[in-house]
Amino acid sequence: MEDHTIRLLKECDSGCKMAVSSMEQVLEYVSDEKLKKTIEEYEEKHQDMEYEAYKQLVDLNQTGKEPEKLASAFSWLSTEFKMMKGDDKQAARIMMDGCNMGIQSICGFKNQYIGASKDSMALADRLVRTEEAFRDEMKAFV
Numbered sequence: 001m002e003d004h005t006i007r008l009l010k011e012c013d014s015g016c017k018m019a020v021s022s023m024e025q026v027l028e029y030v031s032d033e034k035l036k037k038t039i040e041e042y043e044e045k046h047q048d049m050e051y052e053a054y055k056q057l058v059d060l061n062q063t064g065k066e067p068e069k070l071a072s073a074f075s076w077l078s079t080e081f082k083m084m085k086g087d088d089k090q091a092a093r094i095m096m097d098g099c100n101m102g103i104q105s106i107c108g109f110k111n112q113y114i115g116a117s118k119d120s121m122a123l124a125d126r127l128v129r130t131e132e133a134f135r136d137e138m139k140a141f142v
Contacts, residue, residue, distance in 0.1 A: 008124055016053065106128050110128075
């Protein structure tokens with residue numbers, strides 16, 4: 001159980017870090033104040049969940065997990081390329097794509113680590129719900 005808990009928490013931690021990084025990158029290009037405020041609101045929610053994952057990991061004498069370097073580099077380059085001629089609609093699309101990837105990833109890890117603790121599963125569920133809500137809010141901007 002503890003091994004599954006640690007693995008799930010590390011994936012939640014990594015996913016939140018990846019999301020925050022993407023949001024920070026896209027915010028540089030956003031001009032619509034409402035879109036900017038929405039992204040910043042979800043950035044804060046992801047930072048809170050990242051901290052929650054970190055606290056649970058510390059309680060298990062573990063550390064967090066950085067996103068995979070190749071995935072981070074690809075995401076950064078892809079976003080930069082898309083935003084070169086992009087606008088606020090493109091920024092919202094990028095955020096929606098990221099949410100969809102996050103939902104699929106965390107759901108997969110939940111299914112893989114079914115022996116994880118109740119608290120770590122609850123965090124993963126909250127992360128999925130947050131991604132779904134963020135994606136749905138981005139629909140208004142595309």
